[in-house]
Amino acid sequence: MFRASPRGPVRAAESLCVLQLTDTHLYAAPEGCLLGQNTGRTLELVLDLALQTLARIDVVLLTGDLVHDESPEGYRYLAQRMEALGAPCLWLPGNHDKASVMADIFNSGTVTAEGNARESAWNFVLLDSTIPGQDGGHLDSGQLALLEDSLARRPQDPTLVCLHHQAVPVGSAWMDTMALDNPEAFFGIIDRHPQVRCVLWGHIHQEFSTVRNDVQLLGSPSTCVQFLPGSAEFALDALTPGFRWLRLHPDGRFETAVERIATYPDPLVFSTAGY
Numbered sequence: 711m712f713r714a715s716p717r718g719p720v721r722a723a724e725s726l727c728v729l730q731l732t733d734t735h736l737y738a739a740p741e742g743c744l745l746g747q748n749t750g751r752t753l754e755l756v757l758d759l760a761l762q763t764l765a766r767i768d769v770v771l772l773t774g775d776l777v778h779d780e781s782p783e784g785y786r787y788l789a790q791r792m793e794a795l796g797a798p799c800l801w802l803p804g805n806h807d808k809a810s811v812m813a814d815i816f817n818s819g820t821v822t823a824e825g826n827a828r829e830s831a832w833n834f835v836l837l838d839s840t841i842p843g844q845d846g847g848h849l850d851s852g853q854l855a856l857l858e859d860s861l862a863r864r865p866q867d868p869t870l871v872c873l874h875h876q877a878v879p880v881g882s883a884w885m886d887t888m889a890l891d892n893p894e895a896f897f898g899i900i901d902r903h904p905q906v907r908c909v910l911w912g913h914i915h916q917e918f919s920t921v922r923n924d925v926q927l928l929g930s931p932s933t934c935v936q937f938l939p940g941s942a943e944f945a946l947d948a949l950t951p952g953f954r955w956l957r958l959h960p961d962g963r964f965e966t967a968v969e970r971i972a973t974y975p976d977p978l979v980f981s982t983a984g985y
């Protein structure tokens with residue numbers, strides 16, 4: 711059964727149990743729907759599954775597109791739900807987020823933008839890949855410097871780097887027009903720091919996994935609607951919402967998997983041309 715982590719530092723000898731929730735697309739109104747799905751309801755179902763599935767949660771990662779209508783109410787609701795989990799919660803923004811509203815409401819209590827919220831064997835680096843007013847991603851000089859500095863400060867510690875946008879094409883033409891637009895600069899830094907074990911993103915609303923230069927690259931399903939892998943144009947997938955867990959060992963090894971709820975609570979709206 712689930713137990714909240716004890717407060718305070720995780721001892722370096724322990725493995726870390728990480729829950730990634732991404733692309734929650736919440737609304738101010740509790741009845742708010744994206745493509746026919748009440749995103750608050752699917753989030754609750756995914757959270758229920760996470761609490762049933764995971765023995766414990768040490769860290770929660772929120773990897774962007776958290777609120778669809780930029781409303782303070784949406785962020786407040788999510789912050790309350792994360793506080794209730796009792797574990798440190800780290801966030802970064804996606805293209806649908808309003809970063810200034812997020813920062814005002816998050817960054818108190820257990821929800822924080824600070825990657826290294828607690829001492830652990832693993833270094834978490836959270837990057838902001840958003841471009842104001844655009845859906846695609848970019849890491850500006852400040853974010854690249856943040857990455858470089860964080861990796862230089864902890865050269866011995868296995869590292870998980872998180873951002874919203876995919877850093878490599880995922881094979882879906884419409885979605886790959888909204889990928890990170892300067893992956894060379896990003897991977898140029900990653901390649902100089904062999905302690906990086908994994909890069910993790912949201913945005914693509916589907917499970918994705920590949921390996922580049924011994925670094926695992928992972929994308930994860932949304933807690934609401936899913937996009938069809940390999941589709942040239944926008945298309946929904948009938949796969950259900952879910953979450954990713956990662957178990958990070960102090961020696962740099964890790965395991966990860968995606969878990970999904972059994973069914974959608976409401977019928978999917980397949981006839982839409984986009985979202």
Ligand SMILES: [Fe+2]
Binds near residue numbers: 775806914915932
């Ligand atoms: Fe999204």
